[in-house]
Amino acid sequence: MKYISTRGKAPAMNFEEVLLAGLASDGGLYVPETLPTFSKEEIASWVGLPYNELAYNVIKPFVDDCVGDADLKQMIDETYAGFNHIAVAPMKELGTNEWILELFHGPTLAFKDFALQLLGRLMDYALEKRGEHLVIMGATSGDTGSAAIEGCCHSKHLDIFILHPHNRVSEVQRRQMTTVIKDNVYNIALEGNFDDCQQMVKDSFANQDFLKGMKLGAVNSINWARIMSQIVYYFSASLAIGGPEREVSFSVPTGNFGDIFAGYLAKQMGLPIKQLVVATNRNDILHRVISGNDMSKGDLVHTLSPSMDIMVSSNFERMLFDVYGKDGAAIDDLMARFSKESVELDSDRWDKVRELFDSCAVDDDATCETIKQVYAETEYLLDPHTAIGVKAARECNRDKSVPMITLATAHPVKFPEPVVKAGLESPQLPAHMVDLFEREEKLDVLDNDLNTVQQFIASHVHTE
Ligand SMILES: Cc1ncc(COP(=O)(O)O)c(C=O)c1O
Ligand SMILES: N[C@@H](CCOP(=O)(O)O)C(=O)O
Numbered sequence: 001m002k003y004i005s006t007r008g009k010a011p012a013m014n015f016e017e018v019l020l021a022g023l024a025s026d027g028g029l030y031v032p033e034t035l036p037t038f039s040k041e042e043i044a045s046w047v048g049l050p051y052n053e054l055a056y057n058v059i060k061p062f063v064d065d066c067v068g069d070a071d072l073k074q075m076i077d078e079t080y081a082g083f084n085h086i087a088v089a090p091m092k093e094l095g096t097n098e099w100i101l102e103l104f105h106g107p108t109l110a111f112k113d114f115a116l117q118l119l120g121r122l123m124d125y126a127l128e129k130r131g132e133h134l135v136i137m138g139a140t141s142g143d144t145g146s147a148a149i150e151g152c153c154h155s156k157h158l159d160i161f162i163l164h165p166h167n168r169v170s171e172v173q174r175r176q177m178t179t180v181i182k183d184n185v186y187n188i189a190l191e192g193n194f195d196d197c198q199q200m201v202k203d204s205f206a207n208q209d210f211l212k213g214m215k216l217g218a219v220n221s222i223n224w225a226r227i228m229s230q231i232v233y234y235f236s237a238s239l240a241i242g243g244p245e246r247e248v249s250f251s252v253p254t255g256n257f258g259d260i261f262a263g264y265l266a267k268q269m270g271l272p273i274k275q276l277v278v279a280t281n282r283n284d285i286l287h288r289v290i291s292g293n294d295m296s297k298g299d300l301v302h303t304l305s306p307s308m309d310i311m312v313s314s315n316f317e318r319m320l321f322d323v324y325g326k327d328g329a330a331i332d333d334l335m336a337r338f339s340k341e342s343v344e345l346d347s348d349r350w351d352k353v354r355e356l357f358d359s360c361a362v363d364d365d366a367t368c369e370t371i372k373q374v375y376a377e378t379e380y381l382l383d384p385h386t387a388i389g390v391k392a393a394r395e396c397n398r399d400k401s402v403p404m405i406t407l408a409t410a411h412p413v414k415f416p417e418p419v420v421k422a423g424l425e426s427p428q429l430p431a432h433m434v435d436l437f438e439r440e441e442k443l444d445v446l447d448n449d450l451n452t453v454q455q456f457i458a459s460h461v462h463t464e
Contacts, residue, residue: 001064003030003224006321007335008328016066016126019119019225020134022218023205027335028328029318030224036061038270043235043244051088052080054239055232058269062228067125075121082107082117084430089114089233091240091405094378098393099405100386101237101250108176109411109430110307111259112147115221115229120151120158122225123217127157134217135461136160137204139197141255142173142307143410145187148219149180156184158217159461163188163197163453166445169306172414172429172436179439186460192448193300195312198256200450210454214461221258222314230259234266234273237405249275251393251406253385254286255308257315259407264319264356274402277358279392281305284361286313291359293350296342304364304418305384307410320345323352360392364418367391371412371422381419381427383412 003018004010007028013021018030046054055076063072080088085105092100106113127134136158138148145162152158162177166189178187190197201220208216221227238248250273252260260278267273280287281303288294297311317335323345324330337343345353362370370387374380382390389406397404412419416426429436446452 104411110143116147116151124155142169146176178441230262251277255310257313287361
C-alpha cells in the first residue's frame with residue numbers, strides 16, 4: 001500500500017517509511033492512497049472473534065508486506081494481551097440503545113494505549129531490522145505522553161522527549177509520565193499550552209538540522225500507525241451489538257480529531273455507521289467549523305477535560321483532504337491561510353463536512369452535571385471527556401432506534417477534580433499505580449521557545 005501526503009508535495013511512502021517518518025516533509029499528514037474496504041459478508045464473518053484476531057484482519061491491509069504475517073500477529077497478540085479486560089474494549093449499556101465503549105483497560109488507562117502499545121512494537125521491529133535509532137518528539141495534553149512512554153521506553157532504538165503544557169495536565173497524568181525514570185525518557189513541561197507543544201513538534205519535523213543527522217519520529221496521531229490501530233475498536237463495538245447487520249452511531253470526545261477520524265475511516269471501509277458525533281469542550285473550533293463554517297482559533301482555555309484542550313486539530317486536515325477530493329494544493333493553501341488567520345471552507349465542501357459529522361460543545365458545568373446525572377441514573381462513573389461524549393450523544397442523536405455508542409476515552413481515576421465537583425467520590429488508583437503519589441518524578445520545565453527545546457533535545461539524545 002502506498003501512502004501520500006495531504007499537501008501533495010512529499011514523496012509517496014510504504015507503511016514502514018510512514019511509520020518512521022511521522023509527519024510528511026511538506027508539513028502534510030500521510031494517508032493511504034486507496035483505502036481498503038470490506039464487504040458486509042466479510043465483516044459479518046468476524047462476529048465473535050477475539051479482539052486481537054479482529055485487529056489483525058483490520059490492520060493487515062495497511063501494513064501490507066512491510067511486516068511478516070507471523071511477526072505482525074505476534075505483535076498484535078502481545079499488545080492486547082497486556083490489557084486488563086478479557087474483552088479488551090468492553091461495551092457497557094447505559095440505557096436503551098445507549099452504550100459506552102470502554103477504551104481505558106490498557107496500562108495507562110486511556111484509549112491511547114490501543115495504538116501506542118502496538119506502535120512501540122512496530123517501531124522497535126523496523127528499527128532493529130534497519131539498525132537505526134530514532135528520536136521521538138511528542139506533544140501531549142496528558143494521555144498520549146504516558147501511553148507513548150509506556151509503549152516505547154523499552155526500545156533500545158528510541159529516545160523519547162515528551163512535551164506537556166506546564167501545570168495544565170492532571171496530577172495523575174503528570175505523574176504517569178514523570179515517574180518513569182529511564183535514561184531514554186525525558187519529560188519537558190513547557191511554559192505554554194498544548195497547541196504550543198504540538199507546533200514545536202511540527203516545526204521540528206520541518207527542520208531536523210538540530211539533530212545533526214539523527215532522525216525524528218512521531219507518537220502523536222500525525223503518525224498514520226496511530227490512526228490505523230484506532231479503527232479496530234469501531235468494528236469491535238459494532239460487531240458486539242449486532243453489526244454489521246445493524247447500523248450504529250458513535251459519539252467521540254474530540255481534540256486532535258484522531259479518534260473520530262478513525263471512526264470516519266471505519267465507515268468508509270464498509271462498517272455501517274449512521275452518525276458520527278464530534279464532542280468538544282469549550283475549545284470548540286471543531287464544533288464551530290462543523291456547525292457554522294467558522295474555522296477560527298480563538299483563545300485556548302484550560303478546562304476540566306484537559307486532554308481535549310486543543311484548538312489546532314491535526315487530523316482535521318486528513319478529513320479535509322478527502323472532502324477536497326484529495327487536492328493537495330488546495331489543502332496546502334487552506335492550511336497556510338489557517339496558520340495566519342481564520343478561514344472558511346468552500347461552501348460545497350462545508351456541506352459535505354456537515355453531512356458527515358454532527359457536533360456539540362460542552363462546558364465544564366455541563367460536564368460535571370452529566371457525570372452526576374449518569375451516576376444517579378446508572379451508578380456508572382464517567383471521566384470528564386467521556387461525559388462530554390455522552391452529553392453530545394444525547395443532544396445530537398437523530399434516530400433513537402439506532403444504538404448510540406460513546407467512546408469512554410479515559411478512566412475517571414485520572415481526573416478526580418470534575419468527579420469531586422460532581423459531588424462524587426474519586427475511585428481508587430488501580431493496583432499497578434497505588435504508589436504513584438510516592439514515586440520520584442523527573443521533568444524539566446522549559447521556556448516556550450523552539451530553540452531552547454531543540455537544544456535540550458540535541459544535548460540529551462543518545463548517539464549510537
Ligand atoms: C481522554 C481523552 N479523550 C479524548 C481525546 C481526544 O482524542 P483525539 O485527539 O483523538 O480527538 C484525548 C486526547 O486526544 C484524550 O486524552
Ligand atoms: N489528547 C492528547 C493530545 C495529543 O493527541 P494525539 O492523539 O495526536 O497524540 C493527549 O492526551 O496527549
